[in-house]
Amino acid sequence: MDTPESTLATVLRAAVFAARVHATHTRKGAAAEPYVNHVLEVAALLAEHGAPPAAVIAALLHDTVEDSDADPTPTTLADIEAAFGAEVASIVAEVSDDKALPKEVRKANQVRQAAKKSAAARQLKLADKISNLRAITDSPPHGWDHARRVEYLGWAGRVAIGLKGLNPALDALFEATYREALARLAAEA
Numbered sequence: 001m002d003t004p005e006s007t008l009a010t011v012l013r014a015a016v017f018a019a020r021v022h023a024t025h026t027r028k029g030a031a032a033e034p035y036v037n038h039v040l041e042v043a044a045l046l047a048e049h050g051a052p053p054a055a056v057i058a059a060l061l062h063d064t065v066e067d068s069d070a071d072p073t074p075t076t077l078a079d080i081e082a083a084f085g086a087e088v089a090s091i092v093a094e095v096s097d098d099k100a101l102p103k104e105v106r107k108a109n110q111v112r113q114a115a116k117k118s119a120a121a122r123q124l125k126l127a128d129k130i131s132n133l134r135a136i137t138d139s140p141p142h143g144w145d146h147a148r149r150v151e152y153l154g155w156a157g158r159v160a161i162g163l164k165g166l167n168p169a170l171d172a173l174f175e176a177t178y179r180e181a182l183a184r185l186a187a188e189a
């Protein structure tokens with residue numbers, strides 16, 4: 001008889017799935033960290049701040065579809081649904097940018113659509129931005145000058161306006177991370 005998988009087992013299975021998909025991907029930062037470090041950080045932020053298990057599992061998988069589009073065997077939402085179910089796949093769909101759209105449209109859509117997303121997707125996206133703001137100061141993407149980092153910070157702040165209001169502790173961490181990044185960028189100017 002099949003026994004239902006525990007949440008812990010699903011979380012670990014998602015981590016293994018993400019590590020395999022991102023095996024050849026690195027972060028854009030100077031440290032060129034393995035990409036999976038980012039998704040583990042986002043999932044840990046959510047788990048530490050009381051987000052539901054489906055959001056933590058989706059966090060591990062959140063870039064597998066968007067970032068495997070150029071891989072020999074891209075990961076699809078159907079793959080995620082088959083392996084982790086419809087709820088997780090739906091959250092991953094909500095936080096995946098459509099890479100076919102021009103970058104300016106994708107960026108504007110993130111600002112415009114943030115507040116319309118589900119509670120799980122909003123918390124996931126906020127944790128994603130916290131991780132990216134940390135990276136902006138600790139290991140900035142290669143070739144990003146000061147102006148580009150300031151622009152990213154401002155844009156992330158505008159997206160976050162629509163994401164906040166669900167998880168006060170996560171909201172506070174975003175605010176603190178934003179202020180720290182702003183102070184460090186101001187000190188460099």
Ligand SMILES: Nc1nc2c(ncn2[C@@H]2O[C@H](COP(=O)(O)OP(=O)(O)O)[C@@H](OP(=O)(O)OP(=O)(O)O)[C@H]2O)c(=O)[nH]1
Binds near residue numbers: 029063097139141
């Ligand atoms: N800040 C930062 N971003 C990195 C790093 N490595 C990869 N990225 C990805 O690069 C995106 C920011 O680069 P951009 O040039 O602005 O955008 P693009 O890659 O989507 O064209 C982030 O997207 P995003 O829309 O902010 O996040 P997401 O929603 O795609 O996860 C993030 O996914 C890194 O070291 N630092």
